[in-house]
Structure formats: C-alpha cells, structure tokens
Amino acid sequence: YxxxxxxxxxxxxxxxxxxxxxxxxxxxxxxxxxxxxxxxxxxxxxxxxxxxxxxxxxxxxxxxxxxxxxxxxxxxxxxxxxxxxxxxxxxxxxxxxxxxxxxxxxxxxxxxxxxxxxxxxxxxxxxxxxxxxxxxxxxxxxxxxxxxxxxxxxxxxxxxxxxxxxxxxxxxxxxxxxxxxxxxxxxxxxxxxxxxxxxxxxxAVSIGKRISARTVKGTFDGVALGINNEGVLLLKQDNGDIVEIISADIDFA
Ligand code: BTN
The missing domain is CATH 3.30.930.10 (Bira Bifunctional Protein; Domain 2)
Structure with missing residues (x-):
C-alpha cells in the first residue's frame, strides 16, 4: 500500500x-x-x-x-x-x-x-x-x-x-x-x-422518481422525495401521505 x-x-x-x-x-x-x-x-x-x-x-x-x-x-x-x-x-x-x-x-x-x-x-x-x-x-x-x-x-x-x-x-x-x-x-x-x-x-438516482419500496410491512408505491437527517427515505404516496422507509428493496416504477 x-x-x-x-x-x-x-x-x-x-x-x-x-x-x-x-x-x-x-x-x-x-x-x-x-x-x-x-x-x-x-x-x-x-x-x-x-x-x-x-x-x-x-x-x-x-x-x-x-x-x-x-x-x-x-x-x-x-x-x-x-x-x-x-x-x-x-x-x-x-x-x-x-x-x-x-x-x-x-x-x-x-x-x-x-x-x-x-x-x-x-x-x-x-x-x-x-x-x-x-x-x-x-x-x-x-x-x-x-x-x-x-x-x-x-x-x-x-x-x-x-x-x-x-x-x-x-x-x-x-x-x-x-x-x-x-x-x-x-x-x-x-x-x-x-x-x-x-x-x-x-x-442519488432514486430521488424524484416513482419507486416501489418492498418492506417487511408491505409494498409502498410513490415518489421518492429524499432522505431525512437519519438517512431514512421519504416516500410520497399518491394520496399525499408521506411514509418513512427505514429498510426496503427498491424497484423503479
Ligand atoms: C448488499 O448489497 O447486499 C451488500 C453486499 C456486501 C458485500 C460485502 S463484500 C465484503 C463484506 N463481506 C461480506 O460477506 N459482505 C460484505
């Protein structure tokens, strides 16, 4: 080295x-x-x-x-x-x-x-x-x-x-x-x-895009808004609700 x-x-x-x-x-x-x-x-x-x-x-x-x-x-x-x-x-x-x-x-x-x-x-x-x-x-x-x-x-x-x-x-x-x-x-x-x-x-590629987040609690679809200070992903669902995604597999829609 x-x-x-x-x-x-x-x-x-x-x-x-x-x-x-x-x-x-x-x-x-x-x-x-x-x-x-x-x-x-x-x-x-x-x-x-x-x-x-x-x-x-x-x-x-x-x-x-x-x-x-x-x-x-x-x-x-x-x-x-x-x-x-x-x-x-x-x-x-x-x-x-x-x-x-x-x-x-x-x-x-x-x-x-x-x-x-x-x-x-x-x-x-x-x-x-x-x-x-x-x-x-x-x-x-x-x-x-x-x-x-x-x-x-x-x-x-x-x-x-x-x-x-x-x-x-x-x-x-x-x-x-x-x-x-x-x-x-x-x-x-x-x-x-x-x-x-x-x-x-x-x-980051996911930000601003439509994604599908597969979590232990189920799959959430929406637009990835960004991350918060803890590194949690914020996802805006079509009904306007914002979900915090802590751990998931992401697919692009
Ligand atoms: C992932 O994308 O799922 C994480 C992969 C991490 C792989 C590395 S290779 C070095 C270290 N040793 C392991 O067994 N895993 C990590």
Missing part, C-alpha cells in the same frame, strides 16, 4: 487469500480490540453475505471484498448515516480511478448504467446504547467479465471492467476508498451529516 494517503483508515490491513466472509473476520478482530480504521480484505470469500440474508458472490481475484472496522464516537441512532457516507466514498473512489461517476440507489447500492457494481453492508456491535464498533462491508465488482456472471445476475449486475473496457487496478481503488472514507469521516465529525447528505443526494 505504497500510495496510501491516510492516517487511520487502512493503516492496519489484514489480507487473506480466502475467507468465509470478511464481515465475520472483522467482527472477531473488532471483539479482540482492533483499532479504528482496521481493514480486512480478501481475494475470495466462500460465504460472502449481502443485505437481508442474501449471498454475495465473491469469486477469487476479481473484486474488492473488504470490511472496515470503525469506532466512531457517535450515537447509535446515527449509525445509518455511516452507510450513506460510505456510499459517497465508494462513488468518489470509483470516479477518481475510472472517471466513471456511478449512481447511488437508496440506501446503498452503487450502480453504473443501472446495474449494480457495489453493495454495502453495515453491521453494528453495541453495548447498551454505546457503539463498540461499526463493521462496514464493501463489495465491489472490479474485474469480472460478462461471462463471469450468470445469465440471471448479468441482468442486474456489472463490473468496472465491463463498463470501462479495461482492467482496473484493485490496490489503487482500495487506497482511494480508504482516502475518501477518511476524508468524509473528518467532514462528518466536524460538520455533521448535512454536507454528507448533500453529496449523497447529488449522486
């Missing part, structure tokens, strides 16, 4: 050729006191996990499968803001390295040409109302070719190589990611969520 320009994020790195899931490893390291900014990265995951108990396909040598251990001094209810912050960091890192500007689909899917290139999974370890650590898992499809994806997945997913037409250097991308996470965390700590929220909104 010769080009790493950070003080904390990614300063301690543990690289594995193959793990079950970097989330799992990061949780163990966090429990054993790993410091803020510690990065667990693997060339392959055999049991990569996505949101909502889905699998995350993580083949060898093609992607960035990474989990960061963060120990921010924030209240537990503000933790979702970190997910949005990381989505902004991923967009900025991809933009820096590839000159492609991806889009964010709430809450944390990163898309290029409407297809998913990165997913983010944030998990908290807390004791009572104090955050012990935040495990920020980031999976980026970097150098997969079209035929590395199944026919089903390629309808919805893409990689940076497919979009750019050439291989992307994974270490430059991860260094850049560390840099933006650190910069945005500094901004967040000093100025609060407002500047992060505006950055997030500049990159």
């Amino acid at each position: 010769l080009g790493l320009e950070t003080e904390e994020i990614g300063r301690s790195v543990y690289f594995f050729e193959s793990v079950t899931s970097t989330q799992k490893v990061a949780k163990e390291y966090a429990m054993n006191g790993a410091k803020h900014g510690t990065l667990i990265v693997a060339d392959e995951q055999t049991e990569g996990r996505g949101r909502m108990v889905r699998k995350w396909y993580s083949p060898k040598g093609t992607g960035i499968w990474a989990s960061f251990i963060l120990r921010p001094d924030i209240q537990i209810q503000h933790a979702p803001q970190l997910t949005l912050l990381s989505a902004v960091a991923v967009v900025q890192a991809i933009k820096k390295v590839t000159h492609i500007t991806p889009e964010i689909k709430w809450p944390n899917d990163i898309l290029i040409s409407g297809r998913k290139v990165c997913g983010i999974l944030t998990e908290l370890q807390a004791e009572e109302d104090r955050i012990q650590s935040v495990i920020l898992g980031i999976g980026i499809n970097v150098n997969q070719d079209k035929n590395d994806f199944s026919a089903e997945i390629i309808k919805k997913a893409t990689s940076l190589k497919i979009e750019l037409g050439k291989t992307v250097n994974r270490s430059s991308l991860i260094q850049s990611l560390c840099y933006y996470i650190e910069q945005l965390l500094h901004l967040y700590i000093s100025e609060g969520f407002t500047p992060i929220k505006s950055l997030w909104e500049t990159y």
Whole structure:
C-alpha cells in the first residue's frame, strides 16, 4: 500500500487469500480490540453475505471484498448515516480511478448504467446504547467479465471492467476508498451529516422518481422525495401521505 494517503483508515490491513466472509473476520478482530480504521480484505470469500440474508458472490481475484472496522464516537441512532457516507466514498473512489461517476440507489447500492457494481453492508456491535464498533462491508465488482456472471445476475449486475473496457487496478481503488472514507469521516465529525447528505443526494438516482419500496410491512408505491437527517427515505404516496422507509428493496416504477 505504497500510495496510501491516510492516517487511520487502512493503516492496519489484514489480507487473506480466502475467507468465509470478511464481515465475520472483522467482527472477531473488532471483539479482540482492533483499532479504528482496521481493514480486512480478501481475494475470495466462500460465504460472502449481502443485505437481508442474501449471498454475495465473491469469486477469487476479481473484486474488492473488504470490511472496515470503525469506532466512531457517535450515537447509535446515527449509525445509518455511516452507510450513506460510505456510499459517497465508494462513488468518489470509483470516479477518481475510472472517471466513471456511478449512481447511488437508496440506501446503498452503487450502480453504473443501472446495474449494480457495489453493495454495502453495515453491521453494528453495541453495548447498551454505546457503539463498540461499526463493521462496514464493501463489495465491489472490479474485474469480472460478462461471462463471469450468470445469465440471471448479468441482468442486474456489472463490473468496472465491463463498463470501462479495461482492467482496473484493485490496490489503487482500495487506497482511494480508504482516502475518501477518511476524508468524509473528518467532514462528518466536524460538520455533521448535512454536507454528507448533500453529496449523497447529488449522486442519488432514486430521488424524484416513482419507486416501489418492498418492506417487511408491505409494498409502498410513490415518489421518492429524499432522505431525512437519519438517512431514512421519504416516500410520497399518491394520496399525499408521506411514509418513512427505514429498510426496503427498491424497484423503479
Ligand atoms: C448488499 O448489497 O447486499 C451488500 C453486499 C456486501 C458485500 C460485502 S463484500 C465484503 C463484506 N463481506 C461480506 O460477506 N459482505 C460484505
């Protein structure tokens, strides 16, 4: 990591050729006191996990499968803001390295040409109302070719190589990611969520569009108005009611 320009994020790195899931490893390291900014990265995951108990396909040598251990001094209810912050960091890192500007689909899917290139999974370890650590898992499809994806997945997913037409250097991308996470965390700590929220909104695709939000309480249709200060999505239904969507899968209408 010769080009790493950070003080904390990614300063301690543990690289594995193959793990079950970097989330799992990061949780163990966090429990054993790993410091803020510690990065667990693997060339392959055999049991990569996505949101909502889905699998995350993580083949060898093609992607960035990474989990960061963060120990921010924030209240537990503000933790979702970190997910949005990381989505902004991923967009900025991809933009820096590839000159492609991806889009964010709430809450944390990163898309290029409407297809998913990165997913983010944030998990908290807390004791009572104090955050012990935040495990920020980031999976980026970097150098997969079209035929590395199944026919089903390629309808919805893409990689940076497919979009750019050439291989992307994974270490430059991860260094850049560390840099933006650190910069945005500094901004967040000093100025609060407002500047992060505006950055997030500049990159977000869902805002102003008709969407369908599938939640545990059922499906809600309407126009996505934006996010509030907690990172909750505000959806205006056709009858004018505004619903707060905390967790959902979003489809564009
Ligand atoms: C999603 O979009 O559902 C989130 C995907 C998160 C995948 C990353 S890859 C690194 C880390 N380890 C995992 O098992 N999952 C996350």
